[in-house]
Amino acid sequence: MLLRKFIGTWMVVFLVISPAIFNPCTSQLDSRWAAKKKHMRDKVRKMFYHAYDNYLTYAFPHDELKPLTKSFTDSLSELGNLKHEYLPQDYNGSALTLIESLSSLVILGNNTEFERAVLWLSENLTFDVDARINLFEGNIRVLGGLVSAHMLATDSTNRLVHGAYKNQLLMLAEDLGKRFLPAFNTPTGLPYAWINLKYGVMVNETTETSTSGCGSLILEMGALSRLTGDPTYESAALRALRRLWSMRSSLNLLGTTLDVVTGEWIEYSSGIGAGVDSFYEYLLKAHVLFGNEEFWRMFQSAYLAVQKHFRHGPWYHEADMKTGKATYWQLTSLQAFWPGLQVLVGDIAAANSSHREFFHVWERFGVLPERYLLDHQMLHPTEKYYPLRPELAESTFYLYQATKDSWYLEVGESIVDSLNLYTKVEGGYASIRDVTTMELEDHQHSFFLAETCKYLYLLFDDSFLVGQNFIFTTEGHPLPVLSDWHERLPHTYIRANWTFAQSGKQARRASAMSLQVCPATTLNAGGHGDRQVESACHICDAHTDHRCFTDEECGVDSTTCRRRSCSMAGYCGLWLFI
8 A cells, every 4th residue: 555545544534444453452442432422522512612602701802711810811922932022012812712713613513603703703803913923833823723714614515604705714814924924034944933913023033943933834834825826835834844854963853942044953952842843743744735755755764763762662752963862851741742643654553652651641640741750750840730732632532543442532531531620610721830739820722622622522523534634733723635735746756765565476565664564674676776664663773683782782673663672692572571
């Protein structure tokens, strides 16, 4: 099977491949869950509307709800602004939570409310405001929300908004995209992290940004270009992504922060969490959405580097991008998206292993703390909060789709129960300031409606996905995968980048990350010479003859994703000790 078809099937259809391929022992849904899924779906629906209705009552049209005081915050200019610098004086919000809720309303089947919200935004929303915002947050939350909702509103198979809609959301998205473009006017093409929506880049603006900030723009801006016919937005995002990739180390690792003017790294330590996470996600999803092999080649190299240099058993520590040596041994809540990404490349065993460790931490504290020090087995002294993040629910949803193991439904039930027990208040859902005391914070983040409730709902009711082809952005906004968005590549180029595994007289097409071969095996590459291929989770042994003196010379087995060890005879392998 073509890997592109394999990934596309996993990512956008989910249910086409039989779950028995991955876990035959649990491929049949436990009958006791048949009725319970409906019950849990209804509980999540109530969660969403408790948060949404309170936002409309106490905060709309401002950005986000303050559920404890039943008031609002105009927080778009505060997102990512840890020091609360340059806050606007006359900014009254952009209905951020309403924008973030649009696709969730469709998934919950509330087409009437979706239409009402779309028409209100069409008539009232403006970006001609003196507000300095974070480019990354504005892209994934606002631009992504508008583009996704426009595509849902104009879906010819299910028109959700009738005659009054004349592409107003797309026009708003294009206006916002134009306001983003001055951020890319740098010597490197890497964008500033901050942009003033009315005046562009401010004088003496900071030149520091993150890997995520530069490398997680291609989905939304690429979709905007495809919808408007204006290549400017996609070109800017692609130029930044290519420049960022060119800055990788010889180990195919990237740092966390960099300077957009000099193109120099500021922070060399890196991982899969904050500051880098969505960079990996967007490489793979951009390949699926746009069909560009360049994104796939980047992702394959980056993914294998992560598995080799960051992974330690089921955990992922941080490491120096130049040496690969561990720097920080810590779990961060944003890392919990990683198992979901691994599902999309078929690395199910590794995804399951990491997901279970994240859930163990959730069970220990009742929610997932922002940062946990693995080497000291303790909470970070200042980052003890849980801001209603969605990443564990997201990965749970993907793993359930992959395996149909009802254990993941139990995980989802536990997440729902914890949210209702610890974070639900009369005025909505509040973030947790300290997971050791469950002290609450007066903030209901927009991503709670855009992602947390959405992924929990899809876990128990995936009817929205039936017959549909979608990817989800890092903010949970669905983008349809359209065949006419895919670039047509020359046949010779495709042949040069795919291997052919011989089976008798017939050759089957495969890729290095779908073969699951271990140790690395030499295959005849269809007239292009012999090549070695390795699976997604495979890390080669240090020596080609698999001889060893220590365990450190052994890699990771591709089939089980377990670390190989050195036997008494001096060979790497998987050994069962009784």
